[in-house]
Amino acid sequence: MIDYHIHIGQFRDHYYDSLEVFSAIEEFAEKIHISRIYYSSTSSCRSDVSLEKIEEEIAYAQSLISEKITQLPYLWWTTNYVEQNISIKSAMESFDYCGIKLHPLAHNWDLTDSKHIESLCQIFQWSSDNNKPILLHSGDSYIENPLRFEKYYKEFPNAKVILAHCVLTDNIIFLFDNYPNIYGDTACVDHNHIQTLMNSKYKHRILFGTDFPITHYWAHHLHGEHISLQEQYKRDCQILSKAGLYSDCSREEI
Numbered sequence: 527m528i529d530y531h532i533h534i535g536q537f538r539d540h541y542y543d544s545l546e547v548f549s550a551i552e553e554f555a556e557k558i559h560i561s562r563i564y565y566s567s568t569s570s571c572r573s574d575v576s577l578e579k580i581e582e583e584i585a586y587a588q589s590l591i592s593e594k595i596t597q598l599p600y601l602w603w604t605t606n607y608v609e610q611n612i613s614i615k616s617a618m619e620s621f622d623y624c625g626i627k628l629h630p631l632a633h634n635w636d637l638t639d640s641k642h643i644e645s646l647c648q649i650f651q652w653s654s655d656n657n658k659p660i661l662l663h664s665g666d667s668y669i670e671n672p673l674r675f676e677k678y679y680k681e682f683p684n685a686k687v688i689l690a691h692c693v694l695t696d697n698i699i700f701l702f703d704n705y706p707n708i709y710g711d712t713a714c715v716d717h718n719h720i721q722t723l724m725n726s727k728y729k730h731r732i733l734f735g736t737d738f739p740i741t742h743y744w745a746h747h748l749h750g751e752h753i754s755l756q757e758q759y760k761r762d763c764q765i766l767s768k769a770g771l772y773s774d775c776s777r778e779e780i
C-alpha cells in the first residue's frame with residue numbers, strides 16, 4: 527500500500543527533517559502494510575525558495591535507505607520557478623520523481639497568465655508522457671476549486687490527477703463522472719467523509735494519503751498536544767481503519 531501524501535521540510539516555524547519523518551512512518555507502516563510513500567517538501571512554500579535548495583533536500587531524503595519503506599519524491603512546482611523560466615522537462619530529470627505537486631492557493635496559479643498557462647500545459651504533458659500523477663491541492667475556496675483546471679483535464683485526458691483532501695462535493699462528483707483519470711486522496715479528510723467516498727461508486731478512485739507530518743504540526747505546534755511523530759502517524763492511519771477502509775484503499779499504483 528502507498529501513502530500518496532507525505533511531506534518533509536519547512537512548515538511555518540518548524541522544520542521536519544526527512545530522517546525523523548521517514549523513521550516515524552517506518553515504525554508503524556509495516557503493521558498496516560504500507561511499503562511506499564510519496565512525499566513533497568513544504569519548503570517549497572517559502573517565498574525565497576530555490577529549486578537548488580529543494581533538490582538538496584530531496585537528495586538527502588533519497589539517501590536514506592530503509593528496508594521497510596521506499597520513498598519517492600514529488601517535485602512541488604511553484605510559480606516562482608515559472609517566473610525564473612526553469613524548464614519542467616529538465617527539472618524532472620534530476621530524480622526519479624513519482625509526480626508533480628501543485629498548490630493553487632499557496633502559489634497563486636493565475637489561469638489567465640500566459641506563462642502560468644504554458645507551465646501547466648508542460649506539467650500535464652509530463653504527466654501524460656510519463657504516466658505519473660499530478661497531486662493537486664483542492665479545497666472549497668474559489669482558487670482551490672479543482673474545476674478551475676478543467677480545460678487541462680480535457681486537453682490532456684491521459685494525465686493523471688489526484689485531488690488532495692478530496693470530499694464528495696458536487697464539483698468532485700462532476701469531475702469523477704467526466705474524467706476517468708481523476709482520483710482523490712484522503713489526506714486530512716474527516717473519517718465520515720471518507721466513509722461517504724468509500725460507500726460511493728467512486729471508491730476505486732480514492733487513494734490513501736495522510737498529509738503527515740502536517741497533521742503533527744496542527745496537533746503539537748498549534749494546539750499544544752504532546753504527541754510524538756510516531757503516535758501521530760499511527761493516528762492518521764487509524765482514521766482509515768476506523769472506517770474499516772484499509773483494504774479498499776490498498777491499491778499499489780494508479
Ligand SMILES: [Zn+2]
Nearest residue numbers: 531533737740
Ligand atoms: Zn499536503
